[in-house]
Amino acid sequence: MLSQSVENFLKAIYDLQKGDQWVATSALAERLKQKPASATNMVQRLARTEGQLVEYVPYQGVRLTDTGTKVALEIIRHHRLIELYLTQALGLPWDRVHDEAEKLEHVISEELEDRMAAALTDTRFDPHGSPIPTKDGHIKKNDAILLADVPVEASVRIVEVHDHDARLLRYLGDLGLYPGAAFTVIGREPFSHALQIQFGDRRLHLGEDALAHIWVTITISAVPVAGTPAQELP
Numbered sequence: 001m002l003s004q005s006v007e008n009f010l011k012a013i014y015d016l017q018k019g020d021q022w023v024a025t026s027a028l029a030e031r032l033k034q035k036p037a038s039a040t041n042m043v044q045r046l047a048r049t050e051g052q053l054v055e056y057v058p059y060q061g062v063r064l065t066d067t068g069t070k071v072a073l074e075i076i077r078h079h080r081l082i083e084l085y086l087t088q089a090l091g092l093p094w095d096r097v098h099d100e101a102e103k104l105e106h107v108i109s110e111e112l113e114d115r116m117a118a119a120l121t122d123t124r125f126d127p128h129g130s131p132i133p134t135k136d137g138h139i140k141k142n143d144a145i146l147l148a149d150v151p152v153e154a155s156v157r158i159v160e161v162h163d164h165d166a167r168l169l170r171y172l173g174d175l176g177l178y179p180g181a182a183f184t185v186i187g188r189e190p191f192s193h194a195l196q197i198q199f200g201d202r203r204l205h206l207g208e209d210a211l212a213h214i215w216v217t218i219t220i221s222a223v224p225v226a227g228t229p230a231q232e233l234p
């Protein structure tokens with residue numbers, strides 16, 4: 001049995017790690033809202049003791065071993081499955097489930113996990129659009145780009161929304177901007193990074209904070225040259 005703080009460490013490293021690259025302990029400390037020195041201590045302790053979950057190289061950083069990755073994916077499966085169960089089976093709104101899942105992910109049994117999964121019809125994605133790892137530890141990461149990086153005139157579909165900011169989720173939910181929602185980027189506000197979008201018959205403005213937490217897939221790319229028809233993507 002791993003402690004809750006060890007599980008949160010592994011989850012944070014998984015989040016920050018791109019492929020098999022090293023994660024700087026300073027970045028990890030920032031993510032976990034800890035002092036750099038205490039994050040480094042924890043990493044050193046983990047690398048030495050807890051059954052080889054992480055590799056640590058001073059001045060290089062930390063990364064998960066195969067065992068550590070498996071454990072991280074197991075916690076992420078718990079987290080996302082709980083979020084899905086709370087919305088689908090218990091009717092909680094999508095902005096209220098993350099905080100509950102942060103607590104419950106550490107304590108549910110394998111049996112409860114299996115029963116929650118069995119009670120749901122589709123367990124591929126959580127309510128925020130994040131892929132749920134399979135029981136045997138596989139995850140198919142979303143192929144998506146940040147809305148902030150989408151060119152004007154492109155049509156997009158929301159793939160995933162970052163789950164940490166309840167206020168943003170409530171705001172987007174009120175507008176109907178859930179995963180699966182489709183809209184067109186029609187303009188960029190001068191002197192800011194805000195975007196104007198056309199969503200159904202509504203014209204909306206999305207500020208910088210929102211754009212940095214929404215991942216989309218482009219369904220119709222922007223017209224590259226005036227007069228060339230927009231290209232339809234599969």
Ligand SMILES: [Zn+2]
Pocket residue numbers: 079083097098099101163164
């Ligand atoms: Zn969450």
